[in-house]
Amino acid sequence: MANSTSPIRVGILGASGYTGAELVRMLLRHPGVEICALTAERQAGKPMAEVFPHLGQFNLPGLVKIEEVAWDKLDAVFCALPHGTTQEVIAGLPRHIKVVDLSADFRLSDPAEYATWYGHEHRAVELQKEVAYGLTEFNRQGVRKARVVANPGCYPTCSLLALLPLLMDEMIEPGGIVIDAKSGVSGAGRDAKQQNLFTEVSEGFNAYGVGHHRHMPEIEQELRLAAGRPVTVSFTPHLVPMNRGMMATIYVRMADGVTADDLRATLTARYESEPFVNVTAAGIAPATRHVRASNQALIGVFPDRTPRGAIIVSVIDNLVKGASGQAIQNMNVMFGLGETTGLEQAPLFP
Incomplete structure (x- = not known):
């Protein structure tokens, strides 16, 4: 031992x-x-x-x-x-x-x-x-x-890091969360599959597991624990023709009186002492290339044009973090x- x-x-x-x-x-x-x-x-x-x-x-x-x-x-x-x-x-x-x-x-x-x-x-x-x-x-x-x-899972990690602190502090509403996620091809594994051939994925961009992806119950399980009530999300993954990387663009509805700046401040405070999770300054959008081959997660928050709406962008390397x-x-x-x-x-x- x-x-x-x-x-x-x-x-x-x-x-x-x-x-x-x-x-x-x-x-x-x-x-x-x-x-x-x-x-x-x-x-x-x-x-x-x-x-x-x-x-x-x-x-x-x-x-x-x-x-x-x-x-x-x-x-x-x-x-x-x-x-x-x-x-x-x-x-x-x-x-x-x-x-x-x-x-x-x-x-x-x-x-x-x-x-x-x-x-x-x-x-x-x-x-x-x-x-x-x-x-x-x-x-x-x-x-x-x-x-x-x-x-x-990679999609849950990317999504939950952005959402859990906000649900725990009741900064966003549990209903109506939309997760629009993208992954590099390595997320599908190394086994030979026709849909992962270069000619099948190159110069293209497609959704898969639409309406019934196996990461849905994992995401909802952890969101339910954070919110203290059932949470159903709309989650759609997409395959992007790159080797590695993952992005979740998340649409949320904020609680009364809460602003996008408040969401950013909550996330910043929650991750201030965390070595692997960081929040970008206002107006700076995270990109998958900002975390490539590292154990880092990067989160950005933006106001939406819809009333009480906000957009959260979370990125990780799908093979690492x-x-x-x-x-x-x-x-x-x-x-x-x-x-x-x-x-x-x-x-x-x-």
Whole structure:
């Protein structure tokens, strides 16, 4: 087991995907971590250098199947496995291993709601009761005490960081929230899919999951907790022909007497001591290039022309703050490390 002087021995389950590669990239520079196991079912038996040549210069373990992992030699695992496969894997892990799950399998606290949206029964109901939702800025205590953390989805992270403080302080009305969101193609994963071919996505821009995207119940679950009442949002994701990045343009109705400047002031005060969330000055619109390859989130607030209307623009890197970076942030909290450890890199620009 790890102690105050030895590194945390981690495994990455699903290391051949984009989020797995991002975990490796960032953990290689984490002073408190040793990467001891990497799994990939279809790529098992290959060196990491063959799957991701940009990581070839580093002394990494080879890719193996999950059943080949020596669990007694690990303190923590990151699960970057496809949705629907993770519940049984995590339920079967030894109890000494702490887990950060990047799939959607444990994000919904209600197993019945999970079955409704994912088309099959929850396969680890008892374990679900122990899971902490890992939006770090809003659940540090839960993450600190948990053995299993459900890392939020990229769209929920981008949207919730902008909305939660405003609902908690009753600055906006819970009804009528519209989230118009866009993601880079890496958000669809690395598997070969016709709709993700260059000729299918290049020079185009399209909506998907219209009216029924699986991130809807996750967003509404957390907004409901913040508002203290049911919240239904209008959420539409779009695919943008870029590798990485995410933007949520959010339309809200402000409470009586509240202005866009008040919303900005509330968000600024809430995130003043947060290392990874910042609010832009009046009139400055965040862009995905402002956070690229970093664990940063950037939020801007603008008055709308409609009565009591405001527009909030939130951006993150979908692979970092929207996935692997936030996962490392949660691991740091779980093990009592400095929260920014391994995540200090500034955004890449241009």
